[in-house]
Amino acid sequence: MTHHQLTDEARPPLTPVRQLTLRFSGTRRGARLARRLAVQQFTEWTGLPYDSDPARAAALVTAELASNAVRHGSLPGRDFRLALLLLPDRFRAEVTDTRPERLPPPVTPQPADETSGRGLLIVQSYADRWGHTVRDAYTKTVWAEVRLRTTGS
Numbered sequence: 107m108t109h110h111q112l113t114d115e116a117r118p119p120l121t122p123v124r125q126l127t128l129r130f131s132g133t134r135r136g137a138r139l140a141r142r143l144a145v146q147q148f149t150e151w152t153g154l155p156y157d158s159d160p161a162r163a164a165a166l167v168t169a170e171l172a173s174n175a176v177r178h179g180s181l182p183g184r185d186f187r188l189a190l191l192l193l194p195d196r197f198r199a200e201v202t203d204t205r206p207e208r209l210p211p212p213v214t215p216q217p218a219d220e221t222s223g224r225g226l227l228i229v230q231s232y233a234d235r236w237g238h239t240v241r242d243a244y245t246k247t248v249w250a251e252v253r254l255r256t257t258g259s
Contacts, residue, residue, distance in 0.1 A: 120198070122191040124151050129185040130172070132203075137172035140188045144168035144199055151192045152254055160252055163232040164197050167250040170225040171201040174210075174248065179203025189247075196234065198251045206246040210238055 126147055130136035148164045149156055168188070175186040181204045189200040210226055229236050233250035240246045 120191060120193060122193055122198075124192040125189065127187060127189040129187050132176050132181075132184050132186055134173075134176060136186065137169065137176045140172040140186075140201070141165055141169040143188070144190055147190050148197055152197070154254070160197070160254055163252040164199065166232045167229050167236070167252060168199040168201075170228050171199060171248050171250060174225050175201045175203040178208050179205040179246065181205065193251075195255075196251045196253050198249060200247050200249040202245050202247040204245055206240045206243060209240070209246065210248055 128140075128143065130140050145156060145161060145165045145168075148154070148161055152160070154161050172186065172188065179186065184204040186204075187200075187202040189198075189202070191198040191200070229250050232252065234253050236248070236250035238246055238248045
């Protein structure tokens, strides 16, 4: 599987089949709720079971994006926004936070004894494509896409 990190300008236009956008508190609890909602919407929209590979991938990438927004992209008292999009062949999670100056760093392998900094490695491993966009001086959006079907199914 090839993984691509892209800026939003490099992606084709999106035509969602379904879309849901909610705000969550910039807390660990908010990140957990975002993950749960993403899995629930994914399985409801696609009909795929919770334990399918695409559902697990959607859960993991959403959890990491939300966790990173809380840990690195949050200002005190500011929420983050989660947008879920069902596209014809994939599921897309977008997390928008209030720190546009803090762009995701390039993803590089971590030493085996490193206990942090693995979040974007997880996103890169489980997402088919991911990237970020900054549309204004106040926010940035980090997004990841998961194919609905695994290869060979």
